[in-house]
Amino acid sequence: MTDTESIVMIYDYQEGGESKPSAYYLKFAFDETGLIELEPMIDVYEELIQKQPESDEMPLGPFESLNFLNQFAFKVCEKSDGALVSLLSVQDYNFVMEEADSGTTLFQKFVEKGNQIQNLDHRSKSGILGKLFH
Amino acid sequence: MKEEVDVSLTTPVPRDFDAVFPGENWFLYWKTSASLWQAKIQEYSDSNRIVVPINWAFHSDTGESYNFAKERPETDLKKLVDAAKSVGKEITFIVPISPAPFLPNGGLPSMLARTLSLGPSGMVYGSLDGESQLNKIYSFFDTRVYQAFCKFVGELGEYFTEAGIDSDIWGASFGMIHEPGTQKSGEYSDFFYDRSRVFDQGFARYLDAKKKEMGEDAELSGPVDEEAQKLEFHNTIQDLYLQEAMEGLSGNWEGALKFAFLGSNSEAFFKRLSGNDDSLAYSQQVMQAMVRDVVPSSILVPHRSKKGVLGKQLNDLIANSFLETKLRQDYYDDDSHITYAPLRFFEVFDYNPQIEHKSASWEHLGLLHYFSRNYRWCYSLNENTNISFDEGESLEQKIHFFHGERMNRKAFNTLLKIFMSGGKVILNRSGLKMEYLKKLESFFLENSLRVEKVNFHTVIHNIVLGDGRLIILEGDKLSDLDAGVKLTFWKKLLDTFALRHLQVSTTEGVDYFWRTRTSSPSELNYEEIRRASFYNPTSYKQKIHIKMAKNFALMKVLDEHNVAIQSSPTEQVIEMLPGGVISMDFGVYS
Numbered sequence: 081m082t083d084t085e086s087i088v089m090i091y092d093y094q095e096g097g098e099s100k101p102s103a104y105y106l107k108f109a110f111d112e113t114g115l116i117e118l119e120p121m122i123d124v125y126e127e128l129i130q131k132q133p134e135s136d137e138m139p140l141g142p143f144e145s146l147n148f149l150n151q152f153a154f155k156v157c158e159k160s161d162g163a164l165v166s167l168l169s170v171q172d173y174n175f176v177m178e179e180a181d182s183g184t185t186l187f188q189k190f191v192e193k194g195n196q197i198q199n200l201d202h203r204s205k206s207g208i209l210g211k212l213f214h
Numbered sequence: 215m216k217e218e219v220d221v222s223l224t225t226p227v228p229r230d231f232d233a234v235f236p237g238e239n240w241f242l243y244w245k246t247s248a249s250l251w252q253a254k255i256q257e258y259s260d261s262n263r264i265v266v267p268i269n270w271a272f273h274s275d276t277g278e279s280y281n282f283a284k285e286r287p288e289t290d291l292k293k294l295v296d297a298a299k300s301v302g303k304e305i306t307f308i309v310p311i312s313p314a315p316f317l318p319n320g321g322l323p324s325m326l327a328r329t330l331s332l333g334p335s336g337m338v339y340g341s342l343d344g345e346s347q348l349n350k351i352y353s354f355f356d357t358r359v360y361q362a363f364c365k366f367v368g369e370l371g372e373y374f375t376e377a378g379i380d381s382d383i384w385g386a387s388f389g390m391i392h393e394p395g396t397q398k399s400g401e402y403s404d405f406f407y408d409r410s411r412v413f414d415q416g417f418a419r420y421l422d423a424k425k426k427e428m429g430e431d432a433e434l435s436g437p438v439d440e441e442a443q444k445l446e447f448h449n450t451i452q453d454l455y456l457q458e459a460m461e462g463l464s465g466n467w468e469g470a471l472k473f474a475f476l477g478s479n480s481e482a483f484f485k486r487l488s489g490n491d492d493s494l495a496y497s498q499q500v501m502q503a504m505v506r507d508v509v510p511s512s513i514l515v516p517h518r519s520k521k522g523v524l525g526k527q528l529n530d531l532i533a534n535s536f537l538e539t540k541l542r543q544d545y546y547d548d549d550s551h552i553t554y555a556p557l558r559f560f561e562v563f564d565y566n567p568q569i570e571h572k573s574a575s576w577e578h579l580g581l582l583h584y585f586s587r588n589y590r591w592c593y594s595l596n597e598n599t600n601i602s603f604d605e606g607e608s609l610e611q612k613i614h615f616f617h618g619e620r621m622n623r624k625a626f627n628t629l630l631k632i633f634m635s636g637g638k639v640i641l642n643r644s645g646l647k648m649e650y651l652k653k654l655e656s657f658f659l660e661n662s663l664r665v666e667k668v669n670f671h672t673v674i675h676n677i678v679l680g681d682g683r684l685i686i687l688e689g690d691k692l693s694d695l696d697a698g699v700k701l702t703f704w705k706k707l708l709d710t711f712a713l714r715h716l717q718v719s720t721t722e723g724v725d726y727f728w729r730t731r732t733s734s735p736s737e738l739n740y741e742e743i744r745r746a747s748f749y750n751p752t753s754y755k756q757k758i759h760i761k762m763a764k765n766f767a768l769m770k771v772l773d774e775h776n777v778a779i780q781s782s783p784t785e786q787v788i789e790m791l792p793g794g795v796i797s798m799d800f801g802v803y804s
Contacts, residue, residue, distance in 0.1 A: 092336065097437075107335055114485040114492075118395070137397050139335075170336050177338040178330060183348040186340075187487045 087165040088190045103142030163202040166194030236513035238533045244272045248287035252297040276325040277362030282373040292377040308386040311455045312406040313351040315341035320351040327352040331408040344516040355413045367462030383466040385459045391499040393481035400502040474503040477514040491519035497751040523751040554729030560593035562615040580700025609637035618646025636681035642689035723752035740801035747797040750790040760786040769799040
């Protein structure tokens, strides 16, 4: 995983049926540079949930509860040395999209709208030395 | 080996010219002053055909009153056509019959942009254009939108007639090719898709109407049936828009086309939020669109991301070839245009992937995997609902694939017509209704046809009638086999057709596309000329081996960039540096 500042994750709650229970699924995860790679996220998932995800493609899940999803998000953030991860439901995502009128500030709006989890161990790379020697 | 290095140290500034000509000969007339139209079109040297999408919202804010050449000179489409003609260019108009991701509000007049469309995952669609402008897609299932659209195409048609505009008009559906590595990788979805509240309301009314007409038969039997009914409703409404456009614009109407916009799927949207364009993924989507008979468009992608391999690919394969073939149906009949068409050995009819039928999916039966290794992109994938057969079509060296599942009378008759005309047909009989099985049996009896039966992973029936050949197999028995076994199965089966083709092996990341044309009077030693264009969009050095076969001769090598070739009578070996491009022409003789 590459180092990053903020990560945005979009999740959805899927009603279950006869064969599978209702659960949360991660639809998209991205940072300022693009989509987060799936394979390292699967590793984090398997480590946390102690089983394989339903599929090796997105959406990633199931997560039994929001608590698990939060833990997963934090671990991904930690691994990529991100400053924070912001979790948005699909409804939150749609709300931001409805209000947005420009693509340039959209990422920041996603970060602000979501449920933010800070990574206090994040090493700031804002200075030029931080960036060079990280 | 030649290598060009870009030594520019400054960030390229988007030019006004790039904004009005965003790619593949498209001209966005509303982005510049009418007084500059002629100069800009004259300056454009890539093609004599200029494709102009008509921007509905630019001619009406409300959807009620329309402005064509009345108040603003930029709405004067007659002036645009005349400006192009005066500099020797031809304008072809396209009218969106679905939401357009390159326009604000998906192209709807602002007063009509009321309900945002929701995609399959319940998320609002958004797309970013080359200037990072966010365009949101609004539902076309809103009855007010439909009524306004009828008025728009009516007014537009009247304006064209009154102004004496004789340019062609095509109706255009816009969509996306799904990103590699996702569940729907390589599939096409259109922006007409919607699952918003407005769609649900319309669907409920549709079901009610069906129930009144058909009684209990119209009751939904489960989630799969519900999805099938929703798709039927979607297609019905989409068809209404198409019919209205055809009627309103009948004087200039040429037909309907599908376009897929690179950079418009969800994954690309999130990548592009940070200004990243994945040229490698786009490169692949160009090919995936073409096999689906969808025209790829790069107009959302900024020009800076189209330098190098992607730009070359778009120029070679789309702007100067595929797009022209779609817009000019007589393109290959005209001797003055010796131009290449995609080489297609296989016409594959498949199901709409939105509804799952595993035994009725050629992908699941391993056929597309086999093609990707042996006949890369040399096929066309059509939805089963669009089965048609042109009797003038050459049937030699072409195989048609049909599914028995949900076979209807039209498809069945087409299948038989192809076979009786000397065509080759492979039918997956899994799910074929008894009535069609019986019809096949009586057809064989009536024509005294011998049915050969072979057991090879599944039961295969082989029937020959003149040049025609019909193979019937049971897909159900293939679907659970290992991928390697499926590959062997298709190899053994398709080898029996003795198709003439050169085998190419490449390292991962290199892509290539075959095109074909008839020989010109100066090339009478050959029956056909085939061009293979190779592209290395990766950052690695790659190698390609082309095994020569009898009946093929290397005629010429062209457009070499960052490549080295070693030729021998048995093999061509190409070394491609990052960004390497090369085309090779092969003559085919008997």
